[in-house]
Amino acid sequence: MNSAVEQKNKGMTPSEILSLVRRCGDREPDALRRFFDLYSNDIYNFPLRVFHLDEDAASDFYLYAFERLRTGQRFKSFQGKSSFRTWFYTVLRNMLIDWMRTVHEVKTVEKQKSDDDGRNMQWIETVADPESERADDSIFQDRFRKTLEELSPDLAVVFKLVFLYYLDLDDNDWAYLEQTSEVSLPDIVRKMAEVKNELAEKASANQSQQDKITSLYLSILELKTKHGRMLSDMETRKLDPGEGAEIDRIEHLIEKKQNQRDRLIEKRKKGHFVVRAPYRFVSEILGMPEGSISVMMSRVMDSFRMDAEIRKALLDE
Secondary structure (H helix, E strand, O other): OHHHHHHHHHHOOOHHHHHHHHHHOOOOHHHHHHHHHHHHHHHHHHHOOOOOOOOHHHHHHHHHHHHHHHHOOOHHOOOOOOHHHHHHHHHHHHHHHHHHHHHHHHHHOOOOEEEOOEEEEEEEOOOOOOOOOOOOOHHHHHHHOOOOOOOOOHHHHHHHHHHHOOOOOOOOHHHHHHHHHHHHHHHHHHHHHHHHHHHHHHHHHHHHHHHHHHHHHHHHHHHHHHHHHHHHOOOOOOOOHHHHHHHHHHHHHHHHHHHHHHHHHHHHOOOOOOOOOOOHHHHHOOOOOOOHHHHHHHHHHHHHHHHHHHHHHHHHO
């Protein structure tokens, strides 16, 4: 998946890709045709290579993805702040989760069971992944950019250097470095390239953890479907020897996989899947102690936390 996307991006600059995606977001027919010419194979191969589904499933998913991408709405979430590959990969994963959930909800008679308080509980999980359920995050992105722009030059540069893998320095940042850093700009560029390569390897490892979350979800969904069908069959005939043990085994597997998935999602919520440049690197660029970098990052994160509270209050009204 990654190599195919990267190879097709050769010959297209990041600005050209951003322009194409934005035109797709405006539903321009020529842009959509161009996009599907470039990336149809990647859409089809995604469930095959990443989650090892069969070709029939890949064909069905392709049609599902095609119908949703051509509306243009999905393209509006790409702002060019992250790499195209990261964005495209995330869009495909979330659509695959939505598609799998839809398929299983159509095929399965939803079984009901009651908890200790007599409340009905559905066996089919209706929420796939908090990340896939998020609404259009353009509001968050606008607020993020606004908060970043309001930071003082020193705090903005520190933050961007720490999150170098995701953020680019603008002209003001380079001017600040030229005035304050004892490291020459060519050496800064070289050091940044070296660190970015290291961070890319970490990001790849984190990506495998994100894929594991999705794989666990798909596995849980399969097990719950099988469990529901067995319970439905039991209502119309006598329980065969061994079926009770199989149901217990499936329930144990579901619980085990859910616990695994919950732990990974909790790690992601805590930021364990986000790659950061070491403070040592930032310290060398700016010529200040690592402790000072840590203090400045705390001040930046306080700014974002305050903004998040405002955003939540606005959205809850």
